[in-house]
Amino acid sequence: MFKRLLSLIAKEFIQIVRDPRTLVITFLMPVVMLFLLGDAATNDVRNIALAVFDQDQSPASRSLIDAYQQADYFKLAYVVSSEAEIGTLIDNGSARAGMIIPAGYGRTIDSGRSAQVAFIIDGSDPTVASTALAVAVLVGQSRSTQLMAARLEKRGLGSLLQLPVDVRTQVWYNPGLVSAYYMIPALIGMILQFLTTMLTSTSIVRERERGTIEQLIVTPLRSWELVVGKLTPYVLISFMDTLEILAVGVLLFKVPINGSLALLLLLAALFLITTLGIGLLISTIANTQQEAVLTTMFTILPSIFLSGFFFPLAAMPVWLRLISYAIPLRYFLIIARGIVLKGVGASALWSEILMLSVFAVVVMGAAAMRFRKSLD
Numbered sequence: 107m108f109k110r111l112l113s114l115i116a117k118e119f120i121q122i123v124r125d126p127r128t129l130v131i132t133f134l135m136p137v138v139m140l141f142l143l144g145d146a147a148t149n150d151v152r153n154i155a156l157a158v159f160d161q162d163q164s165p166a167s168r169s170l171i172d173a174y175q176q177a178d179y180f181k182l183a184y185v186v187s188s189e190a191e192i193g194t195l196i197d198n199g200s201a202r203a204g205m206i207i208p209a210g211y212g213r214t215i216d217s218g219r220s221a222q223v224a225f226i227i228d229g230s231d232p233t234v235a236s237t238a239l240a241v242a243v244l245v246g247q248s249r250s251t252q253l254m255a256a257r258l259e260k261r262g263l264g265s266l267l268q269l270p271v272d273v274r275t276q277v278w279y280n281p282g283l284v285s286a287y288y289m290i291p292a293l294i295g296m297i298l299q300f301l302t303t304m305l306t307s308t309s310i311v312r313e314r315e316r317g318t319i320e321q322l323i324v325t326p327l328r329s330w331e332l333v334v335g336k337l338t339p340y341v342l343i344s345f346m347d348t349l350e351i352l353a354v355g356v357l358l359f360k361v362p363i364n365g366s367l368a369l370l371l372l373l374a375a376l377f378l379i380t381t382l383g384i385g386l387l388i389s390t391i392a393n394t395q396q397e398a399v400l401t402t403m404f405t406i407l408p409s410i411f412l413s414g415f416f417f418p419l420a421a422m423p424v425w426l427r428l429i430s431y432a433i434p435l436r437y438f439l440i441i442a443r444g445i446v447l448k449g450v451g452a453s454a455l456w457s458e459i460l461m462l463s464v465f466a467v468v469v470m471g472a473a474a475m476r477f478r479k480s481l482d
Contacts, residue, residue: 118309118339128305136297136347140354143293151237155183157192157201164212170223173249174205179241192226202228203238215253279364279447287362290355291442292415295435297351298344298374299381300406305340306385307398315394333474337382341375348374364449370442373455376462377438383470390476409435434465 122128156174160167174180184201186192192204206224214221225242229235280287348371355361363370384405392398410416412426413435419427430436437458444450452459 115335115338118336121309122339122343132301132305132343132347133350136301136351137354139297140290140293140351143289151234152179153181154179154203154234154238155201156180157184157186157195157204158182159186159189159192159204159206161209162207162211166212166215167207170207170211170249171205174242174245177241177245179237196226196228199228202231202234203242286355286359287447288443290351290359290361291446292439293355294348294351294374294442295377295413295438296410296415297347298378299384299409299435300402301347302340302344302378302381303385303388303406304399304402305343306337306382307388307392307402308395309340310336310386310389311392311395311398333386337386340382341378344378345371345374361446363446365445366451369452370445373438373441373445373459373462376459376466377434377441379466380434380462380469383466383473386473387469387476390473409433412436414439434462434469437461437465 122132158171160171171182175182180203184191184195186195189206192201192206195201196204204226206226208222208224211221211223223246225246227235227238227242277283352363352367356363385402388398388401388405392401408429412422412430413433414430415435419430419436422430440458441455441462444455448454
């Protein structure tokens, strides 16, 4: 029995090696996706192009402009001479925000009165606009506090500067709020699902297209041996991809692994059973490799958008959150981020482990039953 099984596994490895496209997809694509999504998939908004119309040209106005530049969220991209120029720059996308400092701003500040500054924000991109709005208000408030403190100091009322409430904040697990630390552990699950589902479904359909599946059927191989023999190479390759992603994440993106690597790999294997079952199930439905690829994409896209990979689940409508409970990737993302970032153990992840176990049994069982029927 083991000799037959090893022969089938060796045959599958030979097929993979002989197909350069499969090798590229298997080992190069995870690295490409890691670099693209690790750097690009981020909610951090920096270097917002700012256009400034300074009608005052005073030390006070220049100090205000410097305060916005030092915030690291805005980049002084344009110094204009009219409000119309700001409108033109925002209309064509060259600038995402504009600040108008009125004439007499410096004199108003020096006299102890309140000066008004106009801040225009391009709201066509809500993510950039919300960040620009929040930072614009915070920088303005900070500058106001500094000016107020200077006025009180001049009057000898410095003791009034002490705030009634002093909030001391602490950020756990990711003090620098680096998006890559949050995204890269999730990429393990996404890439594993993409590769295992895609490669498994197309591999078996390819056998059917070439007519070689019938040759395997007439051999002494049992149905479960055929399934195990076809899936084992992709299990091993997926584990290699997992280690590859972790190595690149640690070495290049400096992602800390605070939890147990062995536990992460063990639960990744549990997740693999589910994704391999999905790929096996697709292979029984699709008649061609093109159909298998399209069906795989149909299952992967909802997983990406409804699992919490890109968008927080708490921000979704209730009906979408209910659908997300039927997506295995949702649970593995919590597991991967919990182990890598928080360093938690299985006791803190028992509900996610239980749900993945249920999915693994149900999906693989259904796929194996349908696969046997399709062979008959």
